[in-house]
Amino acid sequence: MASKQEPKLPLTLLVDKERNCVVAAEASGDFIDILFSFLTLPLGTIIRLVSKKQGCNEAEEIGCLSNLYQSLESSGDKVFWNYICKKMLLCPRNPCEALCQKLKLKLDDTMPMRYFMCSNRCRRGGDWFLSTFAEASCYCGKQMDKEMKLHGDSNEGSHGDGVFVKGRTMYLIFDDLKVLQSSPGNTVQQLVQLGYKNFHKLTKKYLNVSTKEILDLLKQALTSNSPLSDVFLESGGLKRVCTFSPKLRPENQNQGWINYNSSINLKVTVRKSKKTILYAEAEGDFVDFLFSFLTTPLGCILKLLDGNFSMGCMNNLYKSVKDLNPSCFTNPSGTPLLNLRVAPQFGFRRQPTKLCEEYTPCYWYGTGVIKNNICFAIGNGVISKDHSLIKHPGAMKLFDPRSSDGTKESSLGFVKRPSLFVVWNDLQVTPLANTSSISFLQKLNVPLDDLEEHELRIEETEALNLLGASLTSKAALTEGLFYLLKPKKQAKA
Structure with a gap:
């Protein structure tokens, strides 16, 4: 039997051969949907895709986040509340998963969401329990491994032709990934701005794009200002166009009031001669905050x-999504791309920034389905997000995989409390359990009188600075936090 051939998408390039660059490209909404889907990918998924998918020995690095992800991979399961926590961070869920499953080319290899109940059909407080992880342990002690079918959700987020944008509309894509609706007026205006008065120096190139080229495009788009030329012409354009400047906390921010529920205390050690933060001693809250980036x-x-x-x-x-004519989008109430949140259950509760979780949908369990006002019994029962579609609906409670009994309240994050870690300047994370401090300092091989300790409080401004530095720098702690350090007064002899 012949294997199913991977679909390909047509793409027309307008190429300046003298300069060896893509001036513009034209494609249908199917291709634009895939470009825009880059925005929905969690950072952990992006790191996994660009560093390993192509089987290269040399991993693509994204600031310090590649180090953070590798630290996560090498961490033992005992660091976390349970082994599901580590799995969640390594393979985070896309908040637009249902939509991205409809893309013509699927870049994300994360397993689609599945639903499980305990074979005992346990209830607590009148609610049935539901898990999106088969490995979760029910409070009765059994694994929640009875898979359930979700009824009435096949068209979630669908508003006709296309996924994010209308598939049959044509779009212009420029070398820097600026996207516009294709029209004669837009084409003339953009080409003139780029210095072309006619088509004499331009030639067309027709391509059929596969998942491999899309993955290459994602990789180049993260670091280059000319990803179309880099991928389709192998131009070797400018690399590492990644910059960040930390912001200062407004003087009136939190004057007289501190939100201790979201601020995080951090102890950093500075190497004075190098004017760098060498490492930080951190508790679980700070490590969970870093892992929440993924x-x-x-x-x-x-x-x-x-x-x-x-x-x-x-x-x-991202700016193209904001500037695109609303009529181009499939959803008349607005595209979800401008209001993305962390997938339900994948967030960190004590978050200094405004990285919020998506709202958790309500689920219902019933003994059958209702179609055309006729009830059809199902032996194992059925679940749905719409109680009107199932027979004898009963409310369900979504089991939190990070806690021992499924209660949201007891789940602080991903790593165990209490615990202590060393976070290095490049965001490598090392647990300090059973580690000798004397041996640790000896291995540093740094003069002790060159070390200086500072205590910091991480609130929203500092957290955002650290996030930006982690994406663009190889020294995230120094780039994101060093500006906070005040010189210490020298003790008199």
Whole structure:
């Protein structure tokens, strides 16, 4: 039997051969949907895709986040509340998963969401329990491994032709990933701005794009200002267009009032001669905050940092979503791309920034389905987000996989409390359990009188600075937090 051939999408390039660059490209909404889906990918998924998918020995690095992800991979399960926590961080869920499953080319290899109940059909407080992880342990002690079918959700988020934008509309894409609706007027205006008075120096190139080229495009878009030329012409354009400048906390912010529920205390050690932060001694809250970067969609981060950093062409892609005519989008109530949140259950509760979780939908369990006002019994029962579609609906409670009994209140994050870690300047994370402090300092091989300790409080401004630095720098602690350090007075002899 012949294997199913991977679909490909048509793409027309307008190429300046003298300069060896893509001036513009034209494609249908199917291709634009895939470009815009980059914004929905959690950072952990992006790191996994660009560093490992192509089987290269040399991993693509994204600031310090690649180090953070590698630290997560090498961490033992005992660091976390349970082994599901580590799995959640390594393979975070896309908040637009249902929509992205409809893309013509699927870049994200994360397993789609599945639903499980305990075989005992346990209830507590009148609610049935539901888990999106088969490995979760029910409070009765059994694994929640009875898979359930979700009824009535096949068209979630669908508003006709296309996924995010209308598929049959044509669009212009420029080398820096600026996207416009294709029209003669837009084409003339853009080409003239780029210095072309006619088509004499331009030639067309027709391509059929596969998942491999899309993945290459994602990788280049994170670091380059000319990803189309880099991928389709192998031009080797400018690399590492990633910049960030920390913001200062407004003087009137939190005067007289501190939100201790979201602020995080941090102890950092500075190497005075190098004027760098060598490492930080951190408790679980700070490590959970760092790990929460991995579960956050790229578009959410671009919105939070609001142009205060440059990461390849991703800012242009996000701005294109904001500037595109609303009539281009499939959803008449507005595109979800501008209001992305962390997927339900994948957030960190004590979050100094405004990285919020998506609202958890309500689920219902019933003994059958209702179609055309006729009830059809199902032996194992059925679940749905719409109680009107099932027979004898009963409310369900979504089991939190990070806590021992499924209660949201007891789940602080991903790593165990109490616990202590060393976070290095490049965001490598090392647990300090059973570690000798004497051996630790000896291995540093740094003069002890060159070390100086400072205590910091991480609130929203500092947290955003650290987030921006982690995406663009190889020394995130220094780039994101060093400006906070005040010189210490020398003790008199």
